[in-house]
Amino acid sequence: MLRNRPGTIDRPLTHDPKHHDSKNQAPMTTFRTDQPARTSDAFASNQNRNLEMQLMPEALARAHMQQRLREAEHERRSQRLLAARRLQRRAERASLRARRALAMAVMQ
DSSP states (O other): OOOOOSBOSSSBBOOOTTOOSTTOBOOOOOOOTTSOOOHHHHHHHHHHHHHHHHHHHHHHHHHHHHHHHHHHHHHHHHHHHHHHHHHHHHHHHHHHHHHHHHHHHHHO
């Protein structure tokens, strides 16, 4: 539910005790586009962006390597599972042969 709140976009209602005007609003501030941006902020932002761009291939390679490791681990697990199933079938066949041999020995 939307409530009516005092204040405007330019002067939002504040609860700061430093503001003692009757409406308890922040002082009006204007945004001027004709003022140049602070060069230190722009430079820092640009440096950050350049560093991120330089680190992107490294991050991509790391992610690719992690994916390849996960795939290799999955492949190893599936190979172990297949080997275990082969051994289980071999053991079952050996067990059946042993039972038949025992049955043949008892029958004679």
